[in-house]
Amino acid sequence: xxxxxxxxxxxxxxxxxxxxxxxxxxxxxxxxxxxxxxxxxxxxxxxxxxxxxxxxxxxxxxxxxxxxxxxxxxxxxxxxxxxxxxxxxxxxxxxxxxxxxxxxxxxxxxxxxxxxxxxxxxxxxxxxxxxxxxxxxxxxxxxxxxxxxxxxxxxxxxxxxxxxxxxxxxxxxxxxxxxxxxxxxxxxxxxxxxxxxxxxxxxxxxxxxxxxx
Amino acid sequence: xxxxxxxxxxxxxxxxxxxxxxxxxxxxxxxxxxxxxxxxxxxxxxxxxxxxxxxxxxxxxxxxxxxxxxxxxxxxxxxxxxxxxxxxxxxxxxxxxxxxxxxxxxxx
Numbered sequence: 001x002x003x004x005x006x007x008x009x010x011x012x013x014x015x016x017x018x019x020x021x022x023x024x025x026x027x028x029x030x031x032x033x034x035x036x037x038x039x040x041x042x043x044x045x046x047x048x049x050x051x052x053x054x055x056x057x058x059x060x061x062x063x064x065x066x067x068x069x070x071x072x073x074x075x076x077x078x079x080x081x082x083x084x085x086x087x088x089x090x091x092x093x094x095x096x097x098x099x100x101x102x103x104x105x106x107x108x109x110x111x112x113x114x115x116x117x118x119x120x121x122x123x124x125x126x127x128x129x130x131x132x133x134x135x136x137x138x139x140x141x142x143x144x145x146x147x148x149x150x151x152x153x154x155x156x157x158x159x160x161x162x163x164x165x166x167x168x169x170x171x172x173x174x175x176x177x178x179x180x181x182x183x184x185x186x187x188x189x190x191x192x193x194x195x196x197x198x199x200x201x202x203x204x205x206x207x208x209x210x211x212x213x
Numbered sequence: 214x215x216x217x218x219x220x221x222x223x224x225x226x227x228x229x230x231x232x233x234x235x236x237x238x239x240x241x242x243x244x245x246x247x248x249x250x251x252x253x254x255x256x257x258x259x260x261x262x263x264x265x266x267x268x269x270x271x272x273x274x275x276x277x278x279x280x281x282x283x284x285x286x287x288x289x290x291x292x293x294x295x296x297x298x299x300x301x302x303x304x305x306x307x308x309x310x311x312x313x314x315x316x317x318x319x320x321x
Contacts, residue, residue: 002305002315004295011298013320018298026303028295030317037229038291040284041317050313054306056288063316108312120288127285134284135264135277143268143275146215155270172319179321 001025006033006044006172008145008180032145035060036172037138040128043171043208047100049107049117057107057117059127062208064097082186086196092204096211103213116213126212137166141173148180157181157190164191171207174198216274219254223276228292230279232261 002025005014010031018027035041039048039060047063050056070091076084107114118126144159160177167173178185178194185195199207214225222234232239238247239257249256254276258265264277279286294304305315 002308002313004315004317006317006319007321009320011296011300015298017320026297028297028303030295034293034295035317037278038284038293044317044319046317048315048317050290050305050308050315052310052312054290054309056285056290059285060317063314104314111312123288124283124285127283130278130280130282130284132262132264132280135262135280136266137277139264139266139275139277142215142277143266143273146273146275147268147271152271155268159268175319175321183321185321 002028004028004030004035006030006035006041006176008033008148008176031149033141033172033176036141036170040130041172042128042167042169044175047104049104051112051117055120056123057112059118059123061126061211062095063100064095065101066097067095080184082184082196086184089196089199089204093199093207094205094210095208099213100211133166137163137170137173140166144177153180161191214276216254216276217272219274220252222252222257223254226276230261230263231291232257 003023005018005028007013007029008031010029014029041060043062045063046060047058048056048060049058071087076087079087103116107116111117140159141163144156144163147159148156157177160173163170163173164177175185175195178191181188181190187194187197214223214229216223227233231241233241234252235245238245239261246260248260254274255265257263258276262280264280266275266277268274290305292304292306294302296302
């Protein structure tokens with residue numbers, strides 16, 4: 001297993017989580033969101049299966065190892081109201097960790113004979129849309145990150161917004177940008193929307209696409 | 214990738230896109246696409262179907278990935294090297310010979 005944190009904030013943002021996990025596998029940090037651009041990651045957590053020959057056999061798709069524990073009302077009452085509302089909404093998001101883990105174990109046991117290992121053609125076909133608008137979105141997102149790192153947060157926002165407009169299905173573009181304006185990804189003057197508003201508008205059941213196993 | 218001039222190939226071009234600039238044009242594997250001379254990144258972007266976005270205020274451009282229809286143009290994992298928590302680069306290629314599940318997550 002390899003984990004990759006998609007974090008413009010680098011080790012300052014992702015490092016404490018990695019330390020806390022005491023992970024023994026490679027735990028990498030992708031400050032430039034290279035995985036978005038190269039593989040088509042649009043939300044987290046996303047899993048990619050790679051065989052012994054360096055061939056992708058399943059492209060990025062929702063990869064939950066288990067169902068997150070339901071927060072108690074006592075815990076929710078201690079959180080900022082926006083965070084409590086987000087957690088309540090998050091409970092409605094549909095995930096399929098049981099089916100996903102079963103498929104993963106099957107592939108580990110059976111390799112290329114596993115029915116979950118896709119052909120090269122299917123891997124490419126399932127890897128997400130990349131038209132000229134998405135290419136422009138990726139370029140805009142990179143400009144935004146460049147300006148953010150250079151300390152020009154106001155100009156970065158303009159390009160983050162452009163990336164959001166061009167690739168509305170890309171949650172990593174949105175959540176990364178919102179989190180830089182407000183760690184809780186709540187409403188701000190910088191963006192027209194926020195995590196809770198967007199999820200409610202879309203419908204929490206559509207937040208992650210169903211995994212096609 | 215971020216560039217501040219259009220009249221020379223970006224250093225990262227091959228690593229980020231797989232395309233390298235040769236006398237016969239932009240080449241990847243056995244495929245070469247003829248380019249205009251002298252070199253102009255606008256021409257590369259147009260011929261390889263990559264967005265080239267301009268930030269006037271900062272005199273910068275960003276070249277987007279190929280608009281080939283899908284995020285992946287091949288099932289072969291691109292060469293990816295990323296730093297760990299202590300800044301040490303780790304090449305995914307070093308895991309050849311074993312099955313890998315790579316999980317993208319974020320602190321946000």
